[in-house]
Amino acid sequence: MTAAVSAASSAPLATRGLVAGYEPDxxxxxxxxxxxxxxxxxxxxxxxxxxxxxxxxxxxxLVPVHGGTLHLSGEEITDEPRHALVRKGLAFVPQTENxxxxxxxxxxxxxxxxxxxxxxxxxxINAMLAAYPDLxxxxxxxxxxxxxxQRQMLATARALLVEPxxxxxxxxxxxxxxxxxxxxxxxxxxxxxxxxxxLLVEQNVRAALAIASRAVILVDGLLRHDAPAADLAADPxxxxxxLGAHADGAALAGEGTP
Amino acid sequence: MSGQILLEGLLAGAMIGLGAVGLTLTYxxxxxxxxxxxxxxxxxxxxxxxxxxxxxxxxxxxxxxLDPFSVSAxxxxxxxxxxxxxxxxxxxxxxxxxxxxRGRGATAIIVVMASFGASMALRSxxxxxxxxxxxxxxxxxxIAMPLPGGIRATPDQLLLIGLAFVAVIAVHLLLTRTDLGxxxxxxSENPALxxxxxxxxxxxxxxxxxxGGALACTAGTMSGLLVQIRPYMGFDLLLPLFAAVILGGIGxxxxxxxxGLIVGLCEALAVQTIGAEWRAAVAFAVITVVLVxxxxxxxxxxx
Amino acid sequence: xxxxxxxxxxxxxxxxxxxxxxVLGLNVQWGxxxxxxxxxxxxxxxxxxxxxxLTSPAVEGRFGGLDLPxxxxxxxxxxxxxxxxxxxxxxxxxxxADYLAISTFGIAVTVQLxxxxxxxxxxGPFGISLIPRPFGDLAGxxxxxxxxxxxxxxxxxxxxxxxxxxxxxxxxxxxxxxIREDEMAAxxxxxxxxxxxxxxxxxxxxxxxLGGAAQAHFIGFIAPENxxxxxxxxxxxxLIVGGSGNNRGAILGALLVWALWAASSxxxxxxxxxxEQARAASxxxxxxGVALCAxxxxxxxxxxxEPGGARRRLPxxxxxxxxxxxxTGSDRT
Numbered sequence: 004m005t006a007a008v009s010a011a012s013s014a015p016l017a018t019r020g021l022v023a024g025y026e027p028d029x030x031x032x033x034x035x036x037x038x039x040x041x042x043x044x045x046x047x048x049x050x051x052x053x054x055x056x057x058x059x060x061x062x063x064x065l066v067p068v069h070g071g072t073l074h075l076s077g078e079e080i081t082d083e084p085r086h087a088l089v090r091k092g093l094a095f096v097p098q099t100e101n102x103x104x105x106x107x108x109x110x111x112x113x114x115x116x117x118x119x120x121x122x123x124x125x126x127x128i129n130a131m132l133a134a135y136p137d138l139x140x141x142x143x144x145x146x147x148x149x150x151x152x153q154r155q156m157l158a159t160a161r162a163l164l165v166e167p168x169x170x171x172x173x174x175x176x177x178x179x180x181x182x183x184x185x186x187x188x189x190x191x192x193x194x195x196x197x198x199x200x201x202l203l204v205e206q207n208v209r210a211a212l213a214i215a216s217r218a219v220i221l222v223d224g225l226l227r228h229d230a231p232a233a234d235l236a237a238d239p240x241x242x243x244x245x246l247g248a249h250a251d252g253a254a255l256a257g258e259g260t261p
Numbered sequence: 262m263s264g265q266i267l268l269e270g271l272l273a274g275a276m277i278g279l280g281a282v283g284l285t286l287t288y289x290x291x292x293x294x295x296x297x298x299x300x301x302x303x304x305x306x307x308x309x310x311x312x313x314x315x316x317x318x319x320x321x322x323x324x325x326x327l328d329p330f331s332v333s334a335x336x337x338x339x340x341x342x343x344x345x346x347x348x349x350x351x352x353x354x355x356x357x358x359x360x361x362x363r364g365r366g367a368t369a370i371i372v373v374m375a376s377f378g379a380s381m382a383l384r385s386x387x388x389x390x391x392x393x394x395x396x397x398x399x400x401x402x403x404i405a406m407p408l409p410g411g412i413r414a415t416p417d418q419l420l421l422i423g424l425a426f427v428a429v430i431a432v433h434l435l436l437t438r439t440d441l442g443x444x445x446x447x448x449s450e451n452p453a454l455x456x457x458x459x460x461x462x463x464x465x466x467x468x469x470x471x472x473g474g475a476l477a478c479t480a481g482t483m484s485g486l487l488v489q490i491r492p493y494m495g496f497d498l499l500l501p502l503f504a505a506v507i508l509g510g511i512g513x514x515x516x517x518x519x520x521g522l523i524v525g526l527c528e529a530l531a532v533q534t535i536g537a538e539w540r541a542a543v544a545f546a547v548i549t550v551v552l553v554x555x556x557x558x559x560x561x562x563x564x
Numbered sequence: 565x566x567x568x569x570x571x572x573x574x575x576x577x578x579x580x581x582x583x584x585x586x587v588l589g590l591n592v593q594w595g596x597x598x599x600x601x602x603x604x605x606x607x608x609x610x611x612x613x614x615x616x617x618l619t620s621p622a623v624e625g626r627f628g629g630l631d632l633p634x635x636x637x638x639x640x641x642x643x644x645x646x647x648x649x650x651x652x653x654x655x656x657x658x659x660x661a662d663y664l665a666i667s668t669f670g671i672a673v674t675v676q677l678x679x680x681x682x683x684x685x686x687x688g689p690f691g692i693s694l695i696p697r698p699f700g701d702l703a704g705x706x707x708x709x710x711x712x713x714x715x716x717x718x719x720x721x722x723x724x725x726x727x728x729x730x731x732x733x734x735x736x737x738x739x740x741x742x743i744r745e746d747e748m749a750a751x752x753x754x755x756x757x758x759x760x761x762x763x764x765x766x767x768x769x770x771x772x773x774l775g776g777a778a779q780a781h782f783i784g785f786i787a788p789e790n791x792x793x794x795x796x797x798x799x800x801x802x803l804i805v806g807g808s809g810n811n812r813g814a815i816l817g818a819l820l821v822w823a824l825w826a827a828s829s830x831x832x833x834x835x836x837x838x839x840e841q842a843r844a845a846s847x848x849x850x851x852x853g854v855a856l857c858a859x860x861x862x863x864x865x866x867x868x869x870e871p872g873g874a875r876r877r878l879p880x881x882x883x884x885x886x887x888x889x890x891x892t893g894s895d896r897t
Binding site for chain 3: 293294296358361362367369370371373374375377378379380381382383385386388389392393496499500503504507536538539541542544545548549552553556
Binding site for chain 1: 440443444446447450451453454455456457458459460461462
């Protein structure tokens with residue numbers, strides 16, 4: 004326990020006994036201990052309904068926490084209001100509705116940049132536009148008109164704009180074309196190499212295992228397996244055991260659908 | 262349509278539009294139809310009245326009208342103070358009533374019902390304090406000046422049309438050019454995501470009440486200047502306000518202003534062709550047409 | 565106890581029961597279905613005027629005055645208010661919930677305006693008088709007259725109550741509740757939420773119209789100022805106090821709020837100086853408005869909670885970690 008607490012006190016992100024769900028009497032996440040180490044790329048896997056999304060939404064303050072604690076770089080953030088989390092360095096990209104569709108591309112970035120010191124804002128927005136040429140070509144366009152892949156780009160750019168200490172993404176590949184998925188995953192690897200630890204919820208198991216360094220498997224709200232991604236990818240039993248009896252073959256073959 | 266009807270419509274429309282801009286902001290960001298918004302207009306008008314009398318009593322000389330308008334320096338100062346006080350009133354009602362219901366997770370329609378109760382209480386409180394007898398800012402009679410096209414208008418009327426447009430443009434610039442405005446639009450579209458990107462929604466809610474209250478006070482004071490001040494003045498404007506908001510599309514500031522102008526012009530036209538006694542039904546006719554033909558309004562987004 | 569007092573009690577109860585009819589109608593719309601009607605006064609007025617036109621004696625220069633039996637008038641009131649409700653429901657129930665509120669508010673304003681302006685039909689500001697009163701031949705003996713009318717209203721309210729209780733337990737009522745609790749699930753079961761809601765809104769409006777007719781016939785005289793927004797407000801206070809969703813609560817609320825209203829009016833009349841009566845009356849409204857808000861805040865279930873205790877579970881705005889926000893993407897993967 005003391006080892007766990009001290010690990011939590013230094014790790015970029017840690018949860019201790021996290022219980023969360025929409026209703027207090029109906030927990031979906033039922034007590035998860037998890038630590039994200041510096042520079043790590045961890046993917047969260049598990050069958051449908053295992054609580055993967057709820058787990059990361061609870062960390063981001065979108066689902067009420069009913070028990071346990073959350074730590075960001077050693078600081079406890081369990082009771083922090085949602086809007087304070089990003090100021091502390093936790094950036095979250097939701098699965099759906101992750102951009103402001105009625106605002107322009109530039110305004111989406113400006114809204115996020117508002118937490119930065121005034122002098123840095125424009126420079127950070129320009130840096131993000133430079134990193135995503137698709138967005139830079141028409142920053143005045145209404146974001147609601149973007150394609151799925153472009154929306155995901157904008158959402159990721161918005162999250163990275165504030166130079167977070169931790170990046171969390173909830174199924175960013177859902178609904179994207181295979182080409183857009185591979186582009187986005189390549190970008191995530193790049194971001195991770197630049198030093199940002201990433202926590203990624205994915206349905207697309209094979210692709211996720213290929214880019215992540217570690218994988219955790221959630222089943223029925225509990226963390227049931229924690230292993231290096233490469234080991235998991237090589238283990239034929241894991242799919243059968245944890246990823247659902249009928250879906251596992253397809254999922255491990257990389258055809259997992261949202 | 263003759264020029265005079267156009268002017269009457271513009272005048273009524275400018276007032277409706279100004280009130281509707283505040284209503285559309287609270288509607289889109291707080292996500293409920295506030296039936297007490299009309300009372301913010303009435304309270305604003307009465308606060309301007311009381312403050313201008315108080316200022317006049319203290320300073321004496323400043324009650325003289327600023328030629329060629331009937332407006333005195335005291336009333337202008339009082340109007341500015343009343344805007345602040347109306348904003349405080351809006352914040353207080355939110356704090357005592359709406360915020361608690363939101364916090365408890367009440368459905369939108371419960372909040373609408375509470376606003377209906379608050380509207381009744383606030384209006385009757387005005388009736389108790391000031392009685393239902395009409396009041397006026399000034400007994401000064403204004404001579405209408407001839408304008409091109411055979412239109413006649415008083416200087417006050419022209420001033421108010423100008424002021425309404427300045428106010429609406431200011432709010433539009435605030436929403437599109439400032440951090441606060443962008444944050445307000447973000448909360449209006451998706452409060453959860455707004456929190457994720459670091460916007461403090463509670464702060465935005467306060468800002469919306471302050472802006473909505475100040476605009477309501479402006480609209481109420483203008484209406485009081487042009488017509489008269491009555492406890493029911495805001496309640497009688499509520500249906501035209503809703504018509505303007507729905508016609509413009511909920512959340513759209515230019516839409517609310519344009520909606521207000523259209524409702525005002527329709528009212529002026531109806532007064533001319535059908536008769537003044539049917540004026541109050543025009544707004545409902547507009548709502549009916551919009552809801553049947555285009556429920557999202559002119560500039561609204563699909564729900 | 566004098567006979568006059570007994571007659572007064574009967575009179576008071578009869579008026580309260582006419583309100584109970586209206587509140588029962590509102591309960592079908594709000595309590596059972598969750599439809600918010602801010603124009604109760606408009607539907608009550610339609611019922612009152614339609615029945616008055618059908619049953620009152622002919623007056624020169626005015627349309628209507630068909631001198632038909634009272635029962636025909638009441639049926640006409642029921643049908644007319646129901647049709648108007650169906651029309652409003654058809655127009656707005658497919659849209660967001662508060663559009664119905666705004667539309668009903670608009671219809672009440674418009675109905676008020678119409679009865680005031682259509683002098684050839686409604687008598688304009690003078691209203692319609694000589695509306696036949698049930699048991700009118702007893703009018704000379706006030707106690708017998710009052711008791712007969714009270715008995716009639718008790719029968720109407722009791723009959724409505726039994727019908728609504730039966731309806732709530734019928735497949736129709738169950739479908740309505742299912743839709744209110746979980747629209748998506750109900751839709752998946754093949755229920756069209758919109759049709760059921762329009763039906764419930766029409767039925768509620770029809771009952772309000774009936775209540776308006778009963779009131780008009782009992783008083784014998786109607787005028788536009790009887791149907792101001794204040795009436796809507798009173799009826800809402802009755803339902804909220806009694807407990808929305810509960811038919812017995814609706815009746816109890818009507819009796820209780822009407823008693824409070826009458827008592828406080830009498831108090832105002834007795835205590836306020838002659839010149840200040842109107843002001844004191846507005847203070848009375850302030851208190852009732854604040855009380856309505858307080859009940860919504862502190863005892864939203866009213867005196868008699870909804871049977872079964874099923875509270876509305878529509879998570880429109882929630883609170884966690886201090887900030888209110890709408891839920892987005894409630895997927896649980």
